[in-house]
Structure formats: structure tokens, C-alpha cells
Amino acid sequence: MAYSIDVDKKWQKKWADADLYRFDEQNTDKKLYCLEMFSYPSAASLHCGHWYNYGVTDTWARFKRMQGYNVFHPQGFDAFGLPAENYAIKTGTHPQDSTNASIRTMLEQYQQLGGSYDLNYFLSTCDEDYYKWTQWLFLKLYEKGLAYQKEAPVNWCPSCQTVLANEQVIDGHCERCKSEVTQRKMKQWFFKITDYADELLKDIDALDWPEKTKKIQKNWIGKSTGALISFDIDNGMKLQAFTTRADTLYGLSYVVIAPEHEAVARLTTPEQKAAVDAYVTQAAKVAEIDRMSTERERTGVFTGSYAINPVDGKKVPVWVADYVIATYGTGFVMAVPAHDERDFDFATKYGLPITRVIVDKNGKEQPLPFCEHGQLINSAEFTGMTTEEAIPAIVAKLATEGKGELTTMFRLRDWLISRQRYWGAPIPVIHCPHCGVVPVPEEALPVKLPYDVEFRPDGESPLARCAAFMNVTCPKCGKAARRDPDTMDTFVDSSWYFLRFPDNKNKTAAFDSDKINKLLPVDKYVGGQEHATMHLLYARFITKALRDMGYLNFDEPFKSLVHQGMILGPDGQKMSKSKGNTITPDPYIQKMGSDVMRMYLEFAFSYTDGGPWSDTGIEAMARFVKRIEGLFDKYDTLSEAHQDMGAAEKELDFVRNTSVKSITRDVDLFQFNTSIARLMEYLNALVKYMQGPVNKSFLKACLNTYIVLLAPFAPHLSEELWERMGHTESVFKQSWPVVDEGALVRDEITLVVQVNGKVRGKLNVAPETDQETLKQMALALPTVQAFTDGKEIVKTIVVPKKLISLVVK
RNA sequence: GCGGAUAUGGCGGAACUGGUAGACGCAACAGACUUAAAAUCUGUUGGGACUUGCUCCCGUGCCGGUUCGAUUCCGGCUUUCCGCACCA
Numbered sequence: 001m002a003y004s005i006d007v008d009k010k011w012q013k014k015w016a017d018a019d020l021y022r023f024d025e026q027n028t029d030k031k032l033y034c035l036e037m038f039s040y041p042s043a044a045s046l047h048c049g050h051w052y053n054y055g056v057t058d059t060w061a062r063f064k065r066m067q068g069y070n071v072f073h074p075q076g077f078d079a080f081g082l083p084a085e086n087y088a089i090k091t092g093t094h095p096q097d098s099t100n101a102s103i104r105t106m107l108e109q110y111q112q113l114g115g116s117y118d119l120n121y122f123l124s125t126c127d128e129d130y131y132k133w134t135q136w137l138f139l140k141l142y143e144k145g146l147a148y149q150k151e152a153p154v155n156w157c158p159s160c161q162t163v164l165a166n167e168q169v170i171d172g173h174c175e176r177c178k179s180e181v182t183q184r185k186m187k188q189w190f191f192k193i194t195d196y197a198d199e200l201l202k203d204i205d206a207l208d209w210p211e212k213t214k215k216i217q218k219n220w221i222g223k224s225t226g227a228l229i230s231f232d233i234d235n236g237m238k239l240q241a242f243t244t245r246a247d248t249l250y251g252l253s254y255v256v257i258a259p260e261h262e263a264v265a266r267l268t269t270p271e272q273k274a275a276v277d278a279y280v281t282q283a284a285k286v287a288e289i290d291r292m293s294t295e296r297e298r299t300g301v302f303t304g305s306y307a308i309n310p311v312d313g314k315k316v317p318v319w320v321a322d323y324v325i326a327t328y329g330t331g332f333v334m335a336v337p338a339h340d341e342r343d344f345d346f347a348t349k350y351g352l353p354i355t356r357v358i359v360d361k362n363g364k365e366q367p368l369p370f371c372e373h374g375q376l377i378n379s380a381e382f383t384g385m386t387t388e389e390a391i392p393a394i395v396a397k398l399a400t401e402g403k404g405e406l407t408t409m410f411r412l413r414d415w416l417i418s419r420q421r422y423w424g425a426p427i428p429v430i431h432c433p434h435c436g437v438v439p440v441p442e443e444a445l446p447v448k449l450p451y452d453v454e455f456r457p458d459g460e461s462p463l464a465r466c467a468a469f470m471n472v473t474c475p476k477c478g479k480a481a482r483r484d485p486d487t488m489d490t491f492v493d494s495s496w497y498f499l500r501f502p503d504n505k506n507k508t509a510a511f512d513s514d515k516i517n518k519l520l521p522v523d524k525y526v527g528g529q530e531h532a533t534m535h536l537l538y539a540r541f542i543t544k545a546l547r548d549m550g551y552l553n554f555d556e557p558f559k560s561l562v563h564q565g566m567i568l569g570p571d572g573q574k575m576s577k578s579k580g581n582t583i584t585p586d587p588y589i590q591k592m593g594s595d596v597m598r599m600y601l602e603f604a605f606s607y608t609d610g611g612p613w614s615d616t617g618i619e620a621m622a623r624f625v626k627r628i629e630g631l632f633d634k635y636d637t638l639s640e641a642h643q644d645m646g647a648a649e650k651e652l653d654f655v656r657n658t659s660v661k662s663i664t665r666d667v668d669l670f671q672f673n674t675s676i677a678r679l680m681e682y683l684n685a686l687v688k689y690m691q692g693p694v695n696k697s698f699l700k701a702c703l704n705t706y707i708v709l710l711a712p713f714a715p716h717l718s719e720e721l722w723e724r725m726g727h728t729e730s731v732f733k734q735s736w737p738v739v740d741e742g743a744l745v746r747d748e749i750t751l752v753v754q755v756n757g758k759v760r761g762k763l764n765v766a767p768e769t770d771q772e773t774l775k776q777m778a779l780a781l782p783t784v785q786a787f788t789d790g791k792e793i794v795k796t797i798v799v800p801k802k803l804i805s806l807v808v809k
Numbered sequence: 810g811c812g813g814a815u816a817u818g819g820c821g822g823a824a825c826u827g828g829u830a831g832a833c834g835c836a837a838c839a840g841a842c843u844u845a846a847a848a849u850c851u852g853u854u855g856g857g858a859c860u861u862g863c864u865c866c867c868g869u870g871c872c873g874g875u876u877c878g879a880u881u882c883c884g885g886c887u888u889u890c891c892g893c894a895c896c897a
Contacts (some may be wrong), residue, residue, distance in 0.1 A: 097829080107827060171894090216811055216892050224896075243897060256897095328896045335897085341810095342895055411896055525851065532892080603834075604821060616835060624834085630849095665825085674823065677833035684833095752829045757878035759829055762863080783864080803828055807877040 001720070004623055005112075005593050008716045011384045017122055021116040022070050028518040032069040032221075032337065035099035035498060037527025037535070038076045040083065041102035041124075045586050047111045047611065048567040048601075049528075050573070056607060056672060057526045058115045062712040063667045065116065072519060074501040075110065075117045077103050079126035081490045082160060082176060085423040089456055095423040098449065099126055113721035114594050114715050116732075123504045125493035126799035130500065132446035133510035134493055137542070138428055139439050140165040147417075148796065151438065154416055155259060155328070156184040159569045161457035163188060165411050165489060167534045168221075183284075189427060189486070190414040193541045197221055197410040199555075200540055206458060210608070220533040222411025226343045227395045230403040231255060231307040231335065233318065238268060238305070242329030242409050246398075247390035248336040250379040251357035254279055254317045255307045255334050256300065258326035259283035267318055269304025276301050276320055283322040296321050298346045310403045311394065312380070312589070329409050335732045337369065345371035358387065360519055392637075401557050415538065418487045421580040422455035422462040424487030428451040432474035434584040447483065453731040495538040496546075498522055498557055510551075528566075536561070564669050565610025567601070570614045583613045592622045595714035599624070602672035602713060625717060627683060628710070630791060634690055637702060641693030649695055650743075655685035656702050657743040663709055664736065672713070679710060708734050751804040753778040755787040771798050778804050 001007060015021065029318060036057050039050065058073075065071045070154035084095035084102075091098075103124060110117070119500045123130055155164040159179035163186065168175040193200075199222045204214045226244035241255065257264055259280045270275045279301040299320030307318050323342055324333055337354040347354050360366050360374040373387040398404025417731035418427065426447045440447055450469045455462040463469050464485035480809070502519045503511040536558070542555040568574060576582065587599055600621040604609045624760040643652075659682040664674040686702065693791035704725060711718035711731045722731035746767065751774065753761040761781040765774065775796055780786055782789025788808050795807035 063817080078894070212813060212891080217843085219893055222896070225897080241897085245897075284865055296895085323895050323897095325896060333897050342896065342897075364819080409896080411893090529891090606822070609815095609822095614821075614835080615819085617821070618833060626849095662825095673821090677823075680833055733880055750829085752880070754828080757828090783862095786864095795877060797828090803878095805828080 003593055003595065003629060003717045003720065004480065005590055007720050008112065008594050009013065010720045011716045012114060014719075014732075017690050018730070019307060020732060021073070021118050023118045023121070025515075026072050026358055029724060030069050030074060031519055032064050032524070033063065033498075033502075033519055033522045035070045035074070035178065035501075035522045037525070037531065038078050038494070038497060039106070040100050041077050041079050041106055042083070043102050043105070045584060046054075046106065048583055048585055049564075050111065050602050050609070051585050051597060053528075054110065054115055055525060056112050056602055057524075058113070058349060058715075059598065059602065059712045060670065062116050062715060063736065065707070066712065066732065067073065068735060068736060069366055071116070072121075072502065073117055074504075075115070075119065076121075076123035076497065076501065076504075077106070077125065077382065078490065078494050078497070079089055079103065080126045080131075080424045080487075080493055082423070083423065085455060085457075088423075092523055093454070096126065102160060103520035112589060112594055113598075116715075119502050122470060123468055123497065123500055124492070125425075125497065126423075127449065128446050129507075130497075131195050131449075131493070133500065134425045134496070135428040135445050136442060136490065136510055137492070137496055137721070138488065139442060139545075140549060140718070141191060141545060141701060142429075144545065144549060146195065147189060149189050149556070151185060151187040153183045154186050154188055155181045155488060156186075157181055161459055163416060165416045165491070165534075167415075167537070171357065181741050186476050188418040188428075188781060189484075189490075190416050191541070192764060193415045193538070194410060194412055196541050196544050197223070197412050199544060200412075200537065203540075203556060207558075208257055209558075210302070210529075210561065210563055213529060213536070213561065213563065216532040217537060219734070220412065220537065223404070224411075225406055225408045227391070227398075228330070228407050229310060229398060229404050231310065231334075234306040234315065237269070237305075239263060239332045240330045240334050241334045242407070243334055244393075245336065245339065245387075245393045246404070247376060247379075247382070247385075247387045248310065248339045248357055249334070249394055250314055250376075250382070251336040251338045251355045252309045252314070252334055253337050253353045254319055255332065255367055256319045256324050256346075257303070258324040258331040259320050259322050260326040261320075261331045263332075264303070264320055264447075267303045267305045267320075272302060272304035275304055279320060281586075291541075294443050295600075297694055298342065298349065298636065300346065300350070310398055310401070315696070319346075319350075323453070327413065328411070328438060337461075339369055339371055341369050341371060342780065350730060351809075354404045355684070376410075399657040405676075412732070415489075415541075417485075417492055418486040420455060420459065420461040420485075421487055422449075423524075425449070425493065426463065426469075427486050427488055429484040429725055430474060430481045431484060432477060432479065434479055435476040435481075438474055438476050438481070438660045444475070449487075457568050461487065463487070478774075485809055491534055492560060495542040499514045499543075499552075512552050521554050521557055521559045521728065524560050524562065525567075526562045526564060529563040547594050549790075563608055565605060565608050567605075568612040570613050570615070572580070575613075576673050585664055588618060593625075593716065595627055596622045597719045599676060603676040605673065607670050607672055624683075625714070627687075628717070628721075631683065631686055631690070632703070632724060635699065637692065638694055638696060638699070640696040643695055645695070645698065648689055648692055649698055650687045650747075652685055652698075652702060653740075655682055655739075655744045657739050659709060660705070660737045661744070664739070667712065679713070681705075682706060682709070705737050749801055751801075752786055753781060754803060754805040755784060756807060757805065760784045760787055767801060771796075771804075774798060775806075776803050778806060 036053050036580050050263055054505055056784055061071050061073045079099050082097045087098055088095045089473045092359050111805040139145060155169050157164055157174040159177045169181050172181055174181055204218055218698050226242055227246045228240050228242055231239050300319045303318045305318040305322055306315040309316060337343040338356045357376060357378050358370060358374045358376055375386050376382050376390050382393060393405045396404050428447045430438045450466050452463050453466045470482050472483055499511050499516055503515050505677055518680055540556050546552045571581050573579055573581055585597055600618040604617045647717050659678045707718050707721045718731050749767050751763045751765055752759055761783045763777055791808040793806055794809050797805040
């Protein structure tokens with residue numbers, strides 16, 4: 001029957017009945033773990049982004065399967081999270097009910113997409129079977145000292161009524177709802193991702209990931225090398241400062257401490273107390289409004305104390321200023337106005353001394369502030385050294401007195417995982433008034449999320465108001481205690497799901513190590529770039545932590561990563577309901593079938609770029625499908641004219657084999673647009689051939705190749721055509737065609753003739769023609785002669801099978 | 810401000826290691842079929858010039874360089890997008 005959604009349905013049923021995509025667990029020699037970032041359950045129908053991610057990646061998976069790989073291609077849902085909870089608050093539908101309903105409809109829709117998934121490996125992070133093991137993961141991290149609680153200033157989203165991890169704050173705004181994030185001091189759970197900062201950074205280079213993503217992650221980790229320098233304070237205190245420019249220490253003019261720093265009060269002299277207190281209070285307010293702007297004027301207050309410069313014993317004032325970040329380095333910095341822009345501004349404003357200690361590489365004094373590297377002046381025995389020499393030298397001198405050491409600092413902060421929300425995995429910890437923090441024993445997992453809860457958020461976790469959940473007996477002392485009312489960040493759920501997929505039914509462990517070590521790492525991971533510093537970083541951390549606990553034998557979860565681009569609205573803008581430029585795939589599927597949708601998305605864009613939706617584009621794809629079917633209609637009407645392999649047959653065979661060759665290469669590289677272009681060319685060649693007298697058995701073989709090549713791109717249509725050609729087994733049981741190199745050798749090739757690098761003519765010659773003959777033939781061309789006449793040929797360059805280039809003078 | 814990416818016809822996009830720029834498709838135009846239209850099929854289609862020729866000149870953001878030859882390599886700018894943003 002002619003291709004339509006009915007053909008889709010017919011084959012989807014046959015595939016399901018035959019269990020065609022069943023993964024063979026036994027055979028892991030040629031395994032290939034192909035994974036799309038799992039999706040969030042939503043009541044709305046699949047959008048273009050889903051199709052672009054899941055449909056297109058499925059083509060790659062099918063291609064690999066036909067190449068003989070045992071492809072593991074599971075599917076699941078990242079089912080905990082705020083949207084379901086917000087929906088519940090709005091409508092009164094319980095998150096669990098709405099989530100389960102959404103999962104059911106989405107699974108049906110994924111069916112429409114015709115994906116080659118093995119649903120025996122399905123998982124959903126909100127199932128007890130799953131979050132039991134998320135809690136187990138927490139306990140393991142806790143045991144290892146990688147989960148800890150601390151009271152710290154944290155990012156608070158007033159609209160979501162919960163804290164956020166650093167990674168979830170974009171330009172001072174909530175990553176999800178865009179509300180402005182404020183600071184609060186709260187006691188929260190953190191995962192110690194910073195313990196892995198060095199390894200997370202070091203291992204990036206070896207990954208087959210987009211360079212840009214690697215760069216983003218490197219910057220996020222933000223390693224900088226420098227020194228810790230100890231300062232004695234005139235009141236007997238000691239404070240350490242981190243600096244990357246120890247070479248400028250002789251230019252020290254003051255030191256600065258962040259207003260939030262716990263040492264501020266002790267540094268403040270009685271005379272300065274009023275001013276400092278006022279400033280600290282003021283700074284706390286500013287921090288809540290906007291401390292992000294680099295344009296803000298710098299402010300600060302003198303504490304009354306003095307610090308001793310450890311290299312020369314000079315006394316410098318200690319200031320408190322909010323341009324120092326409390327959470328980076330030590331929250332205490334040395335200020336060298338001559339060689340740092342910020343310090344320069346500050347010193348200028350408050351009349352602090354500015355002493356030049358660095359000149360440029362040629363010994364010239366550059367205008368201040370001069371922040372580049374150069375050589376030292378006015379620096380005692382270090383004068384004359386270059387910056388690079390002076391840093392270790394000065395630190396070494398300080399080290400003899402125990403006042404300096406080389407060190408590295410990271411921008412990366414620990415991962416804050418507590419959330420004051422309902423719809424997530426409860427943190428498996430009990431707070432006992434006698435024993436303190438007591439982890440829930442492993443055998444008592446899961447800590448079930450209670451169903452009947454008033455989940456309207458008010459700054460405290462909804463679970464805190466659920467007495468049945470909160471009140472427990474301490475596992476240690478047996479006395480009354482309370483559970484932790486918070487749930488875990490949903491990124492914890494997604495930081496290990498790829499480990500659960502292959503062993504999703506395991507009742508006794510999160511996963512079986514042997515099994516996982518065989519199937520992982522994920523060979524191809526496909527998803528959006530927006531996760532560069534969140535999910536992708538967290539998953540790498542958890543993998544490394546589990547490895548160190550002996551559960552895994554590999555270092556990285558995702559060997560190769562691809563980001564799909566974004567499909568924009570027809571106006572070239574990001575699709576959004578408010579702009580009214582949203583395209584819903586569903587009507588197109590109903591009208592044209594899923595293969596048309598899939599191929600349109602594959603053909604119209606370069607996969608990693610994406611681009612604007614075009615109705616005429618998808619219609620063109622529907623036309624292409626009709627042309628394919630027309631070809632087979634015509635084939636049925638043709639009769640055998642001859643059985644020779646003449647010029648026409650050779651030409652068609654050439655196109656057939658170049659198609660095989662380039663499609664094989666391009667699909668592997670996720671270049672679906674050029675792959676489909678080759679399919680179109682091959683179709684054009686077939687149409688042309690069928691206009692003449694045909695060798696029908698040869699033609700039949702060519703058509704069979706065509707269907708096999710088409711199969712990953714248009715799975716339903718191909719099955720239909722394959723059946724039509726008289727085959728009884730699925731086309732996906734066919735192996736991917738191999739290039740017949742012999743068919744690529746042509747009797748005659750076209751060579752380009754250039755004179756001084758410009759094309760002046762062409763030659764049709766036998767491939768083995770020798771260079772001297774080529775040169776003579778080239779010189780004989782009238783168009784070439786016009787440029788060579790009366791000139792001397794100084795050089796002849798021959799690129800085999802491509803061109804001959806004559807250089808004349 | 811720092812870092813990264815990007816720039817090719819009217820449009821989406823091709824071009825393997827430096828070797829015929831514009832594959833493939835869309836749109837447009839012309840023709841065939843039709844009473845007509847739609848659909849379909851065939852052809853043309855980067856710009857310019859004239860002597861209309863398998864002709865010449867120009868052309869891959871801009872300026873310069875290396876090379877017989879540059880979309881591709883190098884130096885300097887510009888554009889747009891992205892990441893970071895007082896990280897000492």
C-alpha cells in the first residue's frame with residue numbers, strides 16, 4: 001500500500017510481535033550502547049526537539065545494527081522534578097498520577113516515531129525500584145565522605161521556593177523559572193564533587209566530545225595555579241590569601257577580606273566597628289540584589305587592623321570590600337593596585353598607595369594598571385627576574401618561614417543537592433537529637449515518598465509537614481527522631497541512570513558490576529548542549545566516585561557525545577507559545593507519516609546546528625517518498641530487455657557503490673543531510689536508467705540495495721517496499737551493503753587542466769594515462785593554448801586522477 | 810571584559826588530507842500534459858561582459874600573507890551566537 005501512517009502502524013505492530021529489537025545480553029563482544037538523554041514526562045505531545053533527538057539518533061542506531069553491532073538502545077524517563085509538582089499545585093492532580101499518565105501517552109507517541117527500542121529495559125526515576133538505588137547512591141557517597149552537610153550561603157529561588165546548585169543559576173537567575181536568585185544561609189547537603197576537580201579536568205581531553213562542550217566544562221571547573229601566602233595581622237591573627245601573582249608581592253598596598261568572611265568581626269577594631277558593621281549589613285543587602293555587575297563601583301571600609309607583608313615586613317591596612325568573593329580561594333586577597341585593575345580602581349578611590357613592581361618584557365614602564373607578565377623592579381633580590389621566574393622564587397623564600405606554598409584553586413564548588421520540594425527522592429538520613437545525623441540503614445531502603453502530602457511549597461520542604469513521614473525512631477538509639485525533610489536534586493537521579501538501564505530489574509543491587517563493566521561506557525550519547533555543566537559533569541563525577549568504591553572499572557560514562565541542534569520556529573526564532581511559532585509534529589505525522597518527518601529533520605539541517613522549520617521543506621520530503629514509490633511502480637511494469645552489463649549498467653552500478661560508500665561514512669559521522677542527498681542522487685540515477693532498456697535482474701539488485709540503504713532513514717517505508725519486492729524477512733535483518741571497489745573504477749575520468757592555478761580546460765582520459773601524455777594533451781587544448789602561447793612552462797604539477805596544473809612565465 | 814564558535818546564491822545547506830566552489834533540496838522562471846488550475850514530468854537558474862564561446866572577468870564576511878593553486882593554512886579586523894563574568 002502507498003506510504004502513510006497506516007504503513008507505520010502495520011510495521012510497528014509486526015516489529016512488536018516479532019520482538020525485533022530485543023537486545024542480546026549474552027553477546028557483548030560487538031556491543032554498542034546508544035543512548036539519547038532521557039526525557040521528562042510531559043502531558044503535551046512530543047515536540048520537534050523530541051523527534052530531532054530520538055528519531056534521528058534511531059537512524060544511527062538502526063544503521064549500526066545493520067552493520068552487525070549488538071545495539072543496546074533503551075528508553076526511560078527522568079520523572080521526578082518541579083514541573084509535575086507545579087502542575088499539581090495549579091490543578092490539584094497529584095504529581096505521581098500526572099507523571100504516570102504522561103509516561104503512558106509519551107510511550108505511545110514514541111511508538112509512532114518507530115524507534116528501535118527494547119522496552120524490557122525501561123526505567124522511570126520516580127519508581128520505588130529506581131529511587132531506592134538513588135538513595136543507596138547517597139548512602140555510599142556519605143560513607144565515603146563525599147556527601148556532607150554544611151551551613152552556607154546558598155542560592156535561593158523565591159519562585160520555586162527551593163535552593164539551587166551553582167550550575168542551576170544562570171546570570172543570577174533560576175535556570176528553570178528565570179526568577180532572580182537570592183542568597184540565604186542554610187544547612188544543606190552537598191556532594192563533594194570538588195574532590196574530583198582535578199581528574200574531571202584532566203580526563204576531558206581524551207573524550208570524543210564536541211570541543212566546545214569540553215571547553216565549557218573546563219572553564220566551569222576553572223583551575224588556576226598560584227600560591228597561598230600567610231599574613232600575620234597586628235592583633236595576632238593569621239590569614240591566608242590565594243594569588244596567581246606572587247611576583248607582585250613587593251607592590252602590596254593593602255589586603256582585603258570579603259564581608260561574609262567569619263574573620264571580619266575579629267579583625268575589626270573597636271573604633272571601626274560601627275563603620276564595618278554598617279558596611280557588612282549593607283553588603284549583605286547588595287548581594288541579594290545585584291553583586292554580579294562588574295560595572296558597579298567598588299566600595300569598602302578599613303577594619304582598623306594591619307597585616308604584615310611577609311616579604312618585607314611592611315604594614316598594610318586590612319580592608320573589607322565586597323569585590324572579594326567569599327566562596328572562592330580563601331575569601332581574603334592581597335591587593336596590588338599597580339598590577340590589578342580592581343585593586344587599581346579601589347586604591348584610586350580610597351587614596352591607597354600604588355607601587356609599580358613590574359615593567360614589560362623589554363624593561364619599559366607601561367601605563368598602570370599593567371596586568372600582563374613582565375619583569376620585576378623594586379623587589380629586593382628578585383629585581384630583574386621575569387614574572388615566571390619570580391613566582392616560584394618568592395614562594396620558595398616564603399616557604400622557608402612556613403608562609404607560602406604553591407597551590408591550585410578551582411572555580412568548581414561542591415554540588416548542593418538538597419531541595420525543599422516534594423516530588424523527588426527523599427534524602428535517606430535521620431536526624432536524632434542524641435546521635436546526630438544517622439544514615440538510614442541500607443536494608444530499610446527505600447525511604448518511600450508518601451503519597452498524601454500537602455505539597456504547596458512555602459520555603460520548607462512539604463515533607464516536613466507530614467508527621468507520618470517525619471517521625472521515626474533512630475536506627476541507632478531507638479529514640480524518637482526525625483527524617484530529613486528535603487528531597488534530592490533531580491540531577492542526582494540522572495547522574496547514574498545509564499548504569500541502571502542494562503540491569504533495570506535488579507532487586508538486590510543498583511546494578512551488577514560485571515554486567516555494567518561489559519556494557520559501558522555509553523558508546524554514543526546524544527542530547528542537548530545545555531547540560532554541559534550540569535548533567536554531563538555530575539554523571540562524570542558519580543561514575544568516578546563509584547569506580548573508586550570498586551563498583552565500576554571505567555573512568556568515564558560517555559565515550560562519545562553528540563549535541564543535536566535546535567529546531568526553530570518558521571520565523572527563525574526559538575519556538576515558544578508566547579511567540580505563537582510552535583510547530584507540533586503530530587498533525588504532520590498524521591498526514592504524511594513518521595518517515596517523512598524523520599527524513600525531513602535529517603535532510604533539512606546539519607544535525608548539530610538545527611535551524612528553522614519549513615513547511616515547504618517537509619512537503620518536499622513527502623514528494624521524495626512519492627518518487628521512491630513511483631520508481632517501484634514503474635519497475636513492476638518493466639520487462640527484461642537484455643542481460644548485459646553495458647555502459648548504462650556500469651554507470652548505475654557506479655552510483656550505487658558511491659552511494660553505499662558515502663552514506664556509510666556520513667551516517668557514522670551523524671551527517672544525515674548528505675546521506676539523504678546521496679539517496680536522492682541514487683534515486684535520480686535509477687529513474688534515468690529505467691528510461692532505457694533494462695537488465696531487469698541487475699535492476700532488481702540495485703533496487704534491493706536502495707531499500708537497504710533507505711531502511712535506517714525510513715524504517716516503515718523500507719519494510720513495505722522490501723515486502724513488495726517479495727522478501728518475507730524484515731529488511732533490518734539484512735546486513736549493511738559493502739562497497740564493490742571494482743565498480744568505482746571508471747574507464748574514463750575527467751581531469752582538470754589548470755594554467756597558473758586557473759581552470760582552463762578538461763580532459764577525458766583513461767585513468768592510467770602517463771604524465772607526459774597528459775601534458776601533451778593538455779597543451780593541445782585550444783583554451784589552454786590561449787594562455788600558454790609564447791610562454792615558458794616552468795613547472796607541471798599532476799595530482800593523480802584529479803588535475804594537471806601548468807605553471808607558465 | 811575574557812574565552813570559544815560562526816560567516817558560502819533568493820533560502821536550507823554541500824565541498825574527503827590545500828586541487829573543477831555552490832552537491833542535494835527549496836523557491837523562481839520557461840516548456841510539456843490539461844478547456845483551465847493543481848499535481849506530475851522536462852529544462853534553466855551566483856553576478857557581470859561581449860565577439861553567445863564547453864568564451865572571458867568577478868565571486869565563499871573584510872584587509873593582507875603563504876602557495877602553481879586557498880571556502881580550506883597564517884596574521885589582523887568585523888558580524889552573529891554561545892560560555893564565563895569582580896575567580897585575585
